[in-house]
Amino acid sequence: MIGYAVLTPFVAALFAPILVRLIGHWAAYILALVPAFLCYRFFGYIEPIANGGRVLESLSWLPEMGINYSFLVDGLSLTFAFLIAGIGFFIVIYAGGYLKGHPSLGRFMAVLLAFMGSMLGLVLSDNLITLFVFWEMTSITSFLLIGFDHDRMASRRAALQALIITGLGGLVMLAGFALVGIIGGSYELSELLSKGDVIKSDALYGLAFWLVMAGAFTKSAQVPFHSWLANAMEAPTPVSAYLHSATMVKAGVFLLMRFYPILGETPLWETVLPIVGGVTLLVGTILAVRDTDMKLMLAYTTIASLGLLVMMLGVGGTGAIEAAVLYLIAHSFFKGGLFMVVGTVDHEAGTRDIRRLSGLRSAMPITALAASLGALSMCGLPPFVGFLAKESIYHSVSHGDWREWTIALVAVIGNVLMFAVAASIAIKPFLGRWVDPPKAVHEGPLMLVLGPLVLGLVGLASALFILELMQTNFFAPMIMAVAGREVEVDLHLWGGVNLALGLSAITVVCGVLVFMWIEKFRRGFNGVLTAIGWGPDKGFDQAICLLTWFGGVFTRFLQNGSMRRYMRLTFIFTAMALLIPIYQQNLLPGKLRFPELELWEMGVLLILTIGIIQVVLARTRLTAIVSLGIQGTAVALVFMMFGAPDLSFTQFMVETLSVVILALVLTRFKLMRQDRRSPFSIIVDSSIALSVGVGMSVFLIHITQPFLDLRLSEFFANYSASVAHGRNIVNVILVDFRALDTLGEITVVLIAGLSVLALIRLKAPASTEMSVSAAEALKTKTLKGAK
Amino acid sequence: MSTLILRTIAPTLTSLMVIYSIVVLLSGHNEPGGGFIGGLIAASAFALYGIACGVGPVRRAIYFHPISIAGFGMLLAALSGLPSLMEGVPYLTGVWWFPKLSKTVELALSTPLFFDIGVWLVVVGSLVSIALALEEKD
Numbered sequence: 001m002i003g004y005a006v007l008t009p010f011v012a013a014l015f016a017p018i019l020v021r022l023i024g025h026w027a028a029y030i031l032a033l034v035p036a037f038l039c040y041r042f043f044g045y046i047e048p049i050a051n052g053g054r055v056l057e058s059l060s061w062l063p064e065m066g067i068n069y070s071f072l073v074d075g076l077s078l079t080f081a082f083l084i085a086g087i088g089f090f091i092v093i094y095a096g097g098y099l100k101g102h103p104s105l106g107r108f109m110a111v112l113l114a115f116m117g118s119m120l121g122l123v124l125s126d127n128l129i130t131l132f133v134f135w136e137m138t139s140i141t142s143f144l145l146i147g148f149d150h151d152r153m154a155s156r157r158a159a160l161q162a163l164i165i166t167g168l169g170g171l172v173m174l175a176g177f178a179l180v181g182i183i184g185g186s187y188e189l190s191e192l193l194s195k196g197d198v199i200k201s202d203a204l205y206g207l208a209f210w211l212v213m214a215g216a217f218t219k220s221a222q223v224p225f226h227s228w229l230a231n232a233m234e235a236p237t238p239v240s241a242y243l244h245s246a247t248m249v250k251a252g253v254f255l256l257m258r259f260y261p262i263l264g265e266t267p268l269w270e271t272v273l274p275i276v277g278g279v280t281l282l283v284g285t286i287l288a289v290r291d292t293d294m295k296l297m298l299a300y301t302t303i304a305s306l307g308l309l310v311m312m313l314g315v316g317g318t319g320a321i322e323a324a325v326l327y328l329i330a331h332s333f334f335k336g337g338l339f340m341v342v343g344t345v346d347h348e349a350g351t352r353d354i355r356r357l358s359g360l361r362s363a364m365p366i367t368a369l370a371a372s373l374g375a376l377s378m379c380g381l382p383p384f385v386g387f388l389a390k391e392s393i394y395h396s397v398s399h400g401d402w403r404e405w406t407i408a409l410v411a412v413i414g415n416v417l418m419f420a421v422a423a424s425i426a427i428k429p430f431l432g433r434w435v436d437p438p439k440a441v442h443e444g445p446l447m448l449v450l451g452p453l454v455l456g457l458v459g460l461a462s463a464l465f466i467l468e469l470m471q472t473n474f475f476a477p478m479i480m481a482v483a484g485r486e487v488e489v490d491l492h493l494w495g496g497v498n499l500a501l502g503l504s505a506i507t508v509v510c511g512v513l514v515f516m517w518i519e520k521f522r523r524g525f526n527g528v529l530t531a532i533g534w535g536p537d538k539g540f541d542q543a544i545c546l547l548t549w550f551g552g553v554f555t556r557f558l559q560n561g562s563m564r565r566y567m568r569l570t571f572i573f574t575a576m577a578l579l580i581p582i583y584q585q586n587l588l589p590g591k592l593r594f595p596e597l598e599l600w601e602m603g604v605l606l607i608l609t610i611g612i613i614q615v616v617l618a619r620t621r622l623t624a625i626v627s628l629g630i631q632g633t634a635v636a637l638v639f640m641m642f643g644a645p646d647l648s649f650t651q652f653m654v655e656t657l658s659v660v661i662l663a664l665v666l667t668r669f670k671l672m673r674q675d676r677r678s679p680f681s682i683i684v685d686s687s688i689a690l691s692v693g694v695g696m697s698v699f700l701i702h703i704t705q706p707f708l709d710l711r712l713s714e715f716f717a718n719y720s721a722s723v724a725h726g727r728n729i730v731n732v733i734l735v736d737f738r739a740l741d742t743l744g745e746i747t748v749v750l751i752a753g754l755s756v757l758a759l760i761r762l763k764a765p766a767s768t769e770m771s772v773s774a775a776e777a778l779k780t781k782t783l784k785g786a787k
Numbered sequence: 788m789s790t791l792i793l794r795t796i797a798p799t800l801t802s803l804m805v806i807y808s809i810v811v812l813l814s815g816h817n818e819p820g821g822g823f824i825g826g827l828i829a830a831s832a833f834a835l836y837g838i839a840c841g842v843g844p845v846r847r848a849i850y851f852h853p854i855s856i857a858g859f860g861m862l863l864a865a866l867s868g869l870p871s872l873m874e875g876v877p878y879l880t881g882v883w884w885f886p887k888l889s890k891t892v893e894l895a896l897s898t899p900l901f902f903d904i905g906v907w908l909v910v911v912g913s914l915v916s917i918a919l920a921l922e923e924k925d
Contacts, residue, residue, distance in 0.1 A: 645819040653827035657914060660834055664921035724881055725895065726816035734821060735899040735906070739879040742902070743864055746909040750857050753913025757854060760920045 002057055002071045002124060005041050009034055009117035016113060017106030024105075028096020028447065031109055035092065035116065038085040045073050050473050052480070056126060056190055066187045072126035075477025076257055079325075080123035080250075082474070083332050087246045088116045090451030094340055095238035097447025098347060108148060112238070115141035119247050123254055128177040128187045132170065135215070138248050139166045145239040146232045158231035161540055165218050165228045173215025173255075179208040180262065189258065193484060196261045209263050212255070213272065220252025220306045223280045227537035230287070233299045237343025240295060241451075245302050245335035253309045253328060257321075261484030265316050273314025274403075278410040280307025285417035289518065290525040294342045294352045294425055298335065301378075301418050305331050308414060312393060315407060318479070318487045319396030325478050326491075327389035330459060334377040334386060337455035338425060341371040344448045345429060350439030357429035363441045366449045368430040373456025375426030379419045379511065380504065383493055385463040390415060390507070392491075394500035412507055419511025420518055427515075463493060564681075571688050578695030587702045601641060608634035620673045622666060629659040646730040668760075797839030804832035812907050813900075822903035826910025833911070834918040842923045845915075853916035860908025867901040 012034045019027040045055060058070035073081075095112060099105045118141055121134035140163070147159030181187040183202045184195045192199070199205060216222075221229035232244050243249070256264075256273070263269060284304025288297045305327070312324040344367050346352040349360065361368045373384075380390035397408040443449070462470045476489040495501070514521055529535075559566075582588065597605070611631030618624035632655035639648035677685065716729045716737065726732040734742050808828035815821030837845045849856070868879035876882075883897040 646821070646824065649819055649824050650827065653824060653831060657827060657831055657834065657918075660831070660838075661914075661918060661921065664918065668921050668924075724899070725883060725897065726899075728815060728817055728819060728821070730819075731815045731821040731903070732899075734823065735816075735903045736881045739868070739881075739899070739902055742906060743868075743879070746861060746864060746906050749913050750854075750861050750909050753854060753857055753916050756917045757920055760917075 002041075002055070002073060003059055003069055005038060006071070006117055006121045006124060008038065009113040009120070013110040013113040013117070016109040020106035020109060025096040025100040025447075027106075027109065028093050031096075031113065032089050032092040034113060035085040035089040038120070039082065039089070042078060042081050042085065045078055046473050049073065049075055049078050049477050052477075054190070054481075058126070061127075061130075066127075066181065067129045068127045068188070069130055070126040070188060071124045072188075072190050073124060075474075075479070075481035076254070077123045077481075079329065079474045079478045080254055081120055083329070084116060084119050084123065084247050087242065087332060087336050087455070090340075090454060091238050091242040091336070093447050094241070094343075094451045095236075097445055098238050098343055099236060100447075104148070108145075108236070111141050111144045111148075112242070115145065115243065115248070119251070122251055126189050128181055128189065128192075131189075132174050132177055135173070135219075135251065136167065136170050138251060139163055139170060142166070142232075142243055142248055145243060146235040148236055148239070149234070152234070154231075155234045158228070158234040162228040162232050164544075165225050165540075169215045169218025169225070172211050176208050176211025176213075176215065179204060179211060183208065184262075193261050196263070196484070199262055200266055205263075205266070206268060209266075209268055209272075212259060212263060216252035216255040216259075217276060217310075218252070219255070220249055220310065221280075221303050222252070222276050222307060222310060223283050224536040224539075226280060226283065226303045227535065227540060229303055230296060230299050231537070233293075233295050237295065237339060237346065240299065241336050241339030241343065244299065245339050246332040249302060249306055250309075250328060250332070253306060253313070253324075256310065256313050257324070257482045260313065260321070260482050264313070270314055270316050274311050274407055275314075277307045277309070277311030277314055278407065280304065281311060281410060281414040283307075285414050285421070286525050287529075288421045289417055289514075289521050290529060292354050292522070294354050294429070295339070295346070297354070297421050297425065298339055298342060301421050302335055304414055304418060305335070308393070308411065311407060311410070312396070315397060315404070317396065318483050319392070321482050322475075322479050322487070322489065323389065323392035323396045325475060325482065326385070326392050329462075329474070330377060330385040330389040333455045333459040333462075334374040334384075337370060337374040337452040337459070338378065338422075340448070340452040340455075341367055341374060342425070344444040344452070347448065348439065348444050349437035349441045351437060354424060354428050356435065357437060358432040359430070359434035360437070360441060361430040362434075364430070364443045366443055366453060368426075370449060370452035370456045371426045371430060373460060374452065375422040377456070377459040378422035380415060380507065383460065383464040385459050387504075388463050388467075388491060388493065390504060391495060391500050394503040395495075395498070398499045398503060408503065412503055412510075415507045416510040416514055419507060420514035420521070423511065423515040424518055467491060467493070568685070568688060571692050575688060575691035575695055578699055579691060582695065582698050582702075588698065589701050589705055592701070593705075604634050604637045604641070607631075608638070621671065621675055622663065622673075624675070625659055625662045625666070629655050632658075644730075646728070793839045797836050801832045801836040804835075805829050808832065808907075812903060815903060816899070822906030823910055826907045827914070829907070829911045830914035830918065833915045834922070837919055837922045842919050845919060849915070853912045853919065855912070857909045857912025857916065860905040860910075860912060862905075863908065864902050864905025867898045867905060870898055 012031060016027065016031055019030060023030075048055065055073040056070065057073075058068050061067050061069045092109070092112065095108065096105075099108055102108070115138060118134050118137035122131060122138060125131035125134060143159045143163040146162050147155050149155045150159075177187070180192065180199060183199050183204060184192045186192060186195075199208065202208075218225045229244055229249060233240055235244070281304045284300050284302075284307055288300030288304060291297045291300060309324050309328055309331075312320045312327065342352055345357065345360065345364070348364065348367075349357060351357065377384035377386035380386045393411055394408065397404045397411065471489060471491050475491065476487070479489055480487050608631055611627050611629075611634055614627035615624050615631065618627055632651060636648045636651035636655065639645075639651055716733055720729045720732040720737075721727050724732045724736040726736070805828075808825040811820035811828060812822055812825035815825065833845055833849065836848070846852075851859075870882045871880040872878060874880075874882060879898075879902070881897055881899045883895065886894050886896065888894055
């Protein structure tokens with residue numbers, strides 16, 4: 001059951017802190033067994049998937065609402081699952097070396113594994129709601145990982161920014177999922193995949209498209225939402241290598257691939273995606289060339305690569321899908337590896353500023369080898385898988401109209417700049433003459449060099465030695481799953497002399513030229529960007545400032561601390577809610593029928609009235625509170641006379657307790673003995689009180705006067721003894737028939753108790769009036785609960 | 788407020804009220820009563836004891852912090868809904884079992900009973916913590 005396999009990283013996350021405490025960073029080797037086990041589990045699916053099948057598994061969750069814990073394994077999700085678990089294996093080991101001796105390594109491992117589980121759940125989900133839940137879980141775990149060094153302001157800001165941008169995008173996407181689910185009549189992707197035509201022809205297609213895109217574009221850091229990804233580099237390098245290159249940021253691209261048969265290949269899709277992706281590609285590469293921090297350079301090229309992927313998916317057609325799939329896989333290998341290389345250099349040499357590093361090849365030969373393997377693939381040079389991907393990109397856009405040529409031009413510019421960045425990262429720190437780095441440098445330990453080396457070799461081998469194997473098991477099934485139809489896939493390293501090869505040659509030549517003059521380009525881009533002086537990152541801060549300012553103004557307007565004002569507002573709205581329907585629908589009772597009253601009944605009513613009058617006329621607050629108690633007791637008597645002993649019982653107790661508590665409040669807080677009000681506020685308050693009273697009375701009379709619907713009462717009377725073994729209907733309703741309501745009520749009681757306790761402990765003078773109101777609120781809740 | 792008469796009678800009165808509140812709690816399924824009402828009675832009892840003899844003795848007598856008692860009650864009420872899930876019926880459905888103590892005596896145990904005890908604890912805990920906090924003269 002794949003649903004359980006997805007949960008294993010979460011279980012491992014629970015034990016990670018203990019394990020790290022016991023055996024230190026060696027725990028990484030044990031924890032890496034989890035992704036290894038997952039890879040082993042996934043191996044069983046390769047063959048059926050390669051033969052064109054797909055596997056569906058489902059557990060009911062809320063079947064009435066179409067929400068299930070269901071999973072779909074096909075070419076797309078299986079390849080992603082392998083990438084997540086496979087790269088995750090090396091990342092876990094790498095993290096053990098990178099954060100060796102860090103006091104919070106246990107917490108780090110736990111969150112990293114939880115992220116792995118969320119990501120696997122995301123790609124394997126069949127149900128859209130399940131997918132959404134895992135999607136948001138990746139946002140939350142990513143937040144925790146970016147903010148790992150939570151005592152640094154920059155980390156906290158980056159974490160919050162990532163959470164806000166991806167979280168908001170996810171919420172908008174949820175609306176899109178709901179819309180797609182409603183149009184398509186199911187939340188299961190396996191069913192929706194065949195209903196693309198229905199959804200695309202629906203009038204609401206456009207809205208659904210934009211809502212889903214909001215999720216994909218924010219998660220995959222498309223312009224103008226890209227700034228969170230660059231800032232996320234505040235995280236420790238294993239996080240950047242895993243989340244922000246190989247896996248999480250690809251979730252948006254994954255979503256686009258998943259939804260390709262559902263929403264794709266429409267004019268809207270083929271307009272929006274190439275524009276957004278193309279702009280992101282150009283912006284990303286320009287920012288990458290400008291930077292000198294190697295980690296940030298890689299982060300910006302990641303943004304650019306994501307843009308390239310979105311652009312290719314927007315081009316549409318099987319050729320473009322093939323290109324996107326190849327590039328996605330190639331990118332996961334080389335970018336994950338290069339990030340780890342930069343982390344190792346940073347770890348061992350003490351800086352990742354590319355201007356301060358040179359000649360490290362003799363000190364770190366293995367790292368240098370891994371760097372060149374990754375960079376060669378990133379440059380798109382043969383015989384690496386990156387070359388296959390780039391050829392495929394050029395091939396798919398080089399035989400069409402002006403639109404395809406524009407896209408080809410953008411792709412070439414982007415690839416040229418990425419070539420230059422990759423070349424500088426592989427060459428500048430390692431070749432050239434020796435410069436003393438800030439730390440005494442030596443080769444990284446096995447834990448740090450294993451991951452980048454293996455990923456670099458895989459990037460080489462999958463194109464050179466095992467291309468056939470990769471093609472039948474991963475590339476072809478994934479391409480078919482994205483396209484949603486049968487596709488002929490035939491990949492070769494040498495495709496003959498064609499236009500794509502020519503474009504590749506241009507790319508390489510221009511790339512070398514840019515690399516040689518990269519300082520000039522850097523200064524040029526820097527000048528332009530400084531001249532603009534504003535970016536989405538600044539815009540984010542401004543938006544947050546605006547939001548907090550607005551929140552402050554709004555809160556000060558609504559919650560100015562005056563209890564009297566709160567009560568007035570509350571009761572004005574109550575009165576309106578009661579009186580407006582009465583006026584509009586003319587609910588005034590025509591003729592009132594006064595029941596014959598016995599003498600003692602009149603007596604109780606008299607006590608009740610006197611109590612109320614006394615509350616209004618009372619000179620001191622204490623008298624008013626006690627008089628309110630008299631009135632309440634009279635109400636309890638009324639309940640008693642009309643056969644509601646439970647209610648009456650509760651009312652007695654509540655009255656007693658509230659008089660005690662209110663009197664205690666009065667003695668504890670130095671309130672004025674008397675409640676002085678200006679004549680104006682007496683008029684206002686009394687008219688509000690009268691309107692609420694009249695409204696409530698008319699409303700109750702209207703409900704009870706013509707006839708009272710007793711079906712519920714009869715149901716409870718008939719079934720309470722036979723079904724719930726109780727003769728006290730009120731109690732049976734409370735603890736059995738409507739127990740969930742009661743659970744809610746006691747939660748409110750508990751929270752009210754906690755808040756009153758907090759208010760009393762505050763001891764600020766301003767809290768006096770609030771305690772009175774909290775006690776009142778508690779009284780109302782308790783009474784309501786017992787009803 | 789703490790006169791000699793009140794101080795003398797308060798412990799007895801409090802014990803009686805607490806016992807009565809438990810009676811009300813347990814008999815509530817068939818007679819008027821239940822966790823809410825019982826909890827209110829017990830809360831008044833502790834509030835009275837606090838007024839008469841001071842907050843310290845009450846806190847010592849109930850040993851736990853009242854808000855922890857309320858929290859435990861909440862947990863108990865929430866957990867009492869779980870056995871029904873094992874039976875395959877919705878959360879919080881009443882599950883009953885009647886163990887025979889002897890040939891004639893049969894005990895009626897049920898999840899609603901534990902739910903009601905949870906309600907009782909929440910009401911007692913919340914109200915007592917408010918009352919005691921207010922009574923404290925620090």
